[in-house]
Amino acid sequence: DMVRLYGQQYESGGNNTQLGIPVVLDPPDLNRKVPRNTVEEVYAQIVNDLASAVDKLPESNGVRADKYAAEAVLARVYLQQGNYVSARDAADDVIENSGHSLMPTYNEVFDTDNNTNETIFSWIVTQQEGLNWQNVHFADEALGGRQGDINISQAYLDKFDSDLDERKHYNYIGTGTATGLILTSKFSHQFANTQPVRLAEMLLIRAECNFREGTSVGMDPLSEINALRARSSAPPLSSLTLEIILNERELELGFEGFVLHDYKRTKRDIGGLPYNDNKLIFPIPQSAIDRNPLLEQNPEY
Numbered sequence: 001d002m003v004r005l006y007g008q009q010y011e012s013g014g015n016n017t018q019l020g021i022p023v024v025l026d027p028p029d030l031n032r033k034v035p036r037n038t039v040e041e042v043y044a045q046i047v048n049d050l051a052s053a054v055d056k057l058p059e060s061n062g063v064r065a066d067k068y069a070a071e072a073v074l075a076r077v078y079l080q081q082g083n084y085v086s087a088r089d090a091a092d093d094v095i096e097n098s099g100h101s102l103m104p105t106y107n108e109v110f111d112t113d114n115n116t117n118e119t120i121f122s123w124i125v126t127q128q129e130g131l132n133w134q135n136v137h138f139a140d141e142a143l144g145g146r147q148g149d150i151n152i153s154q155a156y157l158d159k160f161d162s163d164l165d166e167r168k169h170y171n172y173i174g175t176g177t178a179t180g181l182i183l184t185s186k187f188s189h190q191f192a193n194t195q196p197v198r199l200a201e202m203l204l205i206r207a208e209c210n211f212r213e214g215t216s217v218g219m220d221p222l223s224e225i226n227a228l229r230a231r232s233s234a235p236p237l238s239s240l241t242l243e244i245i246l247n248e249r250e251l252e253l254g255f256e257g258f259v260l261h262d263y264k265r266t267k268r269d270i271g272g273l274p275y276n277d278n279k280l281i282f283p284i285p286q287s288a289i290d291r292n293p294l295l296e297q298n299p300e301y
Contacts, residue, residue: 001257003042004080005282006298009264009275012082016040019296035294043081050074059098068098069121072197075205080265088209091202092218094120100199106166106232109200110186115193118200122193132194134187138255140178144190148178156254157182159247165234167251184255200252203228208245221245228252 007020020042022034037045053070060066072094078087094100103109103118115122125132132144139145152171160168172188174181207224210216219227225248226236237244246266250259264275273279283301 003039003046004261004264006284007036007039007042008281009267010039010043010081016043019298022295033292033294036296043077046077047074050077063124065121068094068100069197072120072202075202076197079205079209080261082265084209084212087205088213088215088217091205091209094202095199095206095218098199102199102203102228102231104231106170107185109195109198110192111189113189113191113193115195118198119193119195120199120202121197122195125191125193127191132187132190132192134194134255135190135192138184138187139190140174140181140183141176143188145178145187147176148174148181148183150255151178152182152184156250159251160234162234165229165251166232167234167254186255196257200228201258204245204249204252208242208249211240211242211245 003020008018010016016039018039019036020039021036023037023042023045024032024034025045050070050073053065054067054074057065057067057070059068071090075087075090075094078084078090098120099117100120101117103116109116109118124130135144136146137149140148151174157168162168170185171182172185173179174183203224206218207221210218210224211221218224222237222240225240225245228248229236246262249262253259260270260280263270264280267275269275270277270280278298278300281298284295284297289295289297
């Protein structure tokens with residue numbers, strides 16, 4: 001995520017000479033000074049690394065990342081680049097061949113100590129070791145968090161088209177310092193594993209890319225979206241638009257770290273700012289520049 005947070009959005013069909021982050025392939029040398037690579041160079045290395053991982057990792061790898069975990073992240077990267085055919089095909093392979101499937105209910109995806117069949121990759125958290133940072137920032141103090149740093153707005157709830165949709169009600173009212181705030185129930189379990197990659201994302205990638213390309217690889221987009229909605233008791237849709245698909249991503253994957261990057265790749269305004277506004281990327285820390293003067297600061301910082 002560093003290139004997405006410190007560099008401007010990858011532009012499909014562009015030369016992408018905007019500054020990204022340094023790509024260092026040699027053993028680290030604390031005294032070595034390196035400049036920032038371009039966004040194009042960073043993405044090329046990411047794709048190369050992930051493709052190599054897909055080729056080398058086994059299909060099953062215990063608690064470690066396997067082939068399909070790498071391929072799922074590769075599908076995500078392709079989508080961010082606007083490479084819809086490659087994103088579709090990578091997501092399709094994960095869906096059809098990884099052995100993962102959607103959990104029967106939305107609650108079963110999150111409210112558990114263990115990985116589920118929907119989990120493609122996770123970070124293990126136990127009462128003895130590990131820290132669920134999502135719980136820290138999203139939950140109230142009574143459930144192991146801080147004070148509900150990130151809460152749900154009415155504008156988000158208004159995006160749901162049906163009160164029957166379980167995802168709309170998958171929240172709770174905070175207590176203590178979070179009293180009155182609407183908080184997501186996704187991260188209310190202090191010792192649940194953190195799931196950065198799950199199968200629902202792959203279904204959404206395949207549906208969006210099929211829609212954009214006018215194809216039905218694996219499943220037609222409308223059936224795909226309706227299958228995902230059915231899991232949450234949302235009524236089926238009779239037709240589909242790109243806007244509906246993107247909204248469905250927001251409803252299904254809300255608070256899991258996707259919305260900012262989805263808005264950037266689809267060139268939508270964010271909080272009244274254009275998607276490529278310099279205020280929407282982080283500054284390079286001054287401490288890093290002090291140690292490595294070749295690092296160029298982002299504009300307007």
